[in-house]
Amino acid sequence: MRHLIAAALIALPLAAPAQESVIDRAVTGHILPGYARAAAEARELAAAAQAECAPESEALRAAWHDAFDAWLGVAHLQFGPALEGNRLFAMGFWPDPRGAGPRALARLIGAADPVGRDPAAYAEVSAAARGFHALETMLFDPRAETIGTAEYRCALVRTMTADMATTVQAIRDGWTGGHAEALRTAGAEDNALYPTEADALRTLFGAAATGLEFNADARLGRPLGTPDRPRPERAEARLSERSLRNVAFSVEAIGDLALILAEPAGPEVEGDVRAQLDRIETLVARADDPALQGVADPQSRLRVEAIRSRIDELRGTLAQDVAPALGVAAGFNALDGD
Structure with missing residues (x-):
C-alpha cells in the first residue's frame, strides 16, 4: 500500500513538556x-x-x-x-x-x-x-x-x-x-479550539502529512498519470514553468515543520528526516523538467517518479517513527480502499 498517512488521525496521550515544546516551536519558528x-x-x-x-x-x-x-x-x-x-x-x-x-x-x-x-x-x-x-x-x-x-x-x-x-x-x-495563542495553550481549561494538547499535535502532524501527500499525488501524480497515458497538461503552474518549483518550495516548508515534529523521536529519526529531505532536494535539482512536460519521455519520467518515491518514503518515516513519538497514530486513508 502506497498511502501511509491517513486523513483521519487518532490522538494518544503524550508527556506535557514535549508537547508544549513542539507546539511552541511550530508556532513561533514556522507558522508565524x-x-x-x-x-x-x-x-x-x-x-x-x-x-x-x-x-x-x-x-x-x-x-x-x-x-x-x-x-x-x-x-x-x-x-x-x-x-x-x-x-x-x-x-x-x-x-x-x-x-x-x-x-x-x-x-x-x-x-x-x-x-x-x-x-x-x-x-x-x-x-x-x-x-x-x-x-x-x-x-x-x-x-x-x-x-x-x-x-x-x-x-x-x-x-x-x-x-x-x-x-x-x-x-x-x-x-x-488569537489563533497562535490558542494553539500554544492547547489543553487549557477554556480552550475550545484545542481542548487537549494532543488535538494541537494531531493538527500539526496532519498538516505535514497531508501536505506531502498532496505533493506526491497531485503535484506529481496528476501529470505523471499512468505509463500508458501520461498527462503533462495537468501539471500545476505549467504556463509559468514552475510546476517542479512548487514541489521544491512546498516540500522544503513541510520539511521545516517535519523536523520540528521529529524532535521528540530523537536525533536518529531527525537525521533520517533531514537526509530524506536532502535526497528530495537533490532529485528535484537533477530533474531538469520545470513544467513537468517531459513525463512521456521514459528517462524524464523516471526522474519524476524518483522524486515521488522519496516523498512517499518521507511520509512513511513520519507515520512510522514521528507519529508514535508525538502520541499521534496515523492510519490509512479510507478513500484508498486499503
Missing part, C-alpha cells in the same frame, strides 16, 4: 514567520502591479514568483484562519480539472464586469478567479490577451493582486490575533 513572509510578498506583488500591470512585465512576473514561493511556505497549514471565508481556495484554486478559472476570468473580462475594478467586492467572486493560479492565467496565458481591452485587464490584475494581499494579511491577522 511563514505568514509574515507570505503577507509581505503579497503586498510587494500588489505594489508591483500598481507600478506596472502589463502581463509581459518582468518585474510583475518576478513579484508573482516571489509571492508564490512565500505562499508555498504556508499553503500546507490547512487549518485555522486559512479556512475562514474560503481563503485557502481563494489563494490556491488547484487542481482545476474543468478549467473553471480561465472561464471565470474570460466572463469577467468579456463583460468588463465592474467587480474587476473593486478589490473589496472581488472577495465575493468565485475562488477560481482569485489567487495565484488565476493570476498566472492573466500573466502567462496569451489567450487572455485576446479578450476584452488592455485597460480592463490591467485594472483586473491590480484588483486581483490587491485581493490576494488582503486575503493573506487576513490569515496572518487571524494567527496573531
Whole structure:
C-alpha cells in the first residue's frame, strides 16, 4: 500500500513538556514567520502591479514568483484562519480539472464586469478567479490577451493582486490575533479550539502529512498519470514553468515543520528526516523538467517518479517513527480502499 498517512488521525496521550515544546516551536519558528513572509510578498506583488500591470512585465512576473514561493511556505497549514471565508481556495484554486478559472476570468473580462475594478467586492467572486493560479492565467496565458481591452485587464490584475494581499494579511491577522495563542495553550481549561494538547499535535502532524501527500499525488501524480497515458497538461503552474518549483518550495516548508515534529523521536529519526529531505532536494535539482512536460519521455519520467518515491518514503518515516513519538497514530486513508 502506497498511502501511509491517513486523513483521519487518532490522538494518544503524550508527556506535557514535549508537547508544549513542539507546539511552541511550530508556532513561533514556522507558522508565524511563514505568514509574515507570505503577507509581505503579497503586498510587494500588489505594489508591483500598481507600478506596472502589463502581463509581459518582468518585474510583475518576478513579484508573482516571489509571492508564490512565500505562499508555498504556508499553503500546507490547512487549518485555522486559512479556512475562514474560503481563503485557502481563494489563494490556491488547484487542481482545476474543468478549467473553471480561465472561464471565470474570460466572463469577467468579456463583460468588463465592474467587480474587476473593486478589490473589496472581488472577495465575493468565485475562488477560481482569485489567487495565484488565476493570476498566472492573466500573466502567462496569451489567450487572455485576446479578450476584452488592455485597460480592463490591467485594472483586473491590480484588483486581483490587491485581493490576494488582503486575503493573506487576513490569515496572518487571524494567527496573531488569537489563533497562535490558542494553539500554544492547547489543553487549557477554556480552550475550545484545542481542548487537549494532543488535538494541537494531531493538527500539526496532519498538516505535514497531508501536505506531502498532496505533493506526491497531485503535484506529481496528476501529470505523471499512468505509463500508458501520461498527462503533462495537468501539471500545476505549467504556463509559468514552475510546476517542479512548487514541489521544491512546498516540500522544503513541510520539511521545516517535519523536523520540528521529529524532535521528540530523537536525533536518529531527525537525521533520517533531514537526509530524506536532502535526497528530495537533490532529485528535484537533477530533474531538469520545470513544467513537468517531459513525463512521456521514459528517462524524464523516471526522474519524476524518483522524486515521488522519496516523498512517499518521507511520509512513511513520519507515520512510522514521528507519529508514535508525538502520541499521534496515523492510519490509512479510507478513500484508498486499503
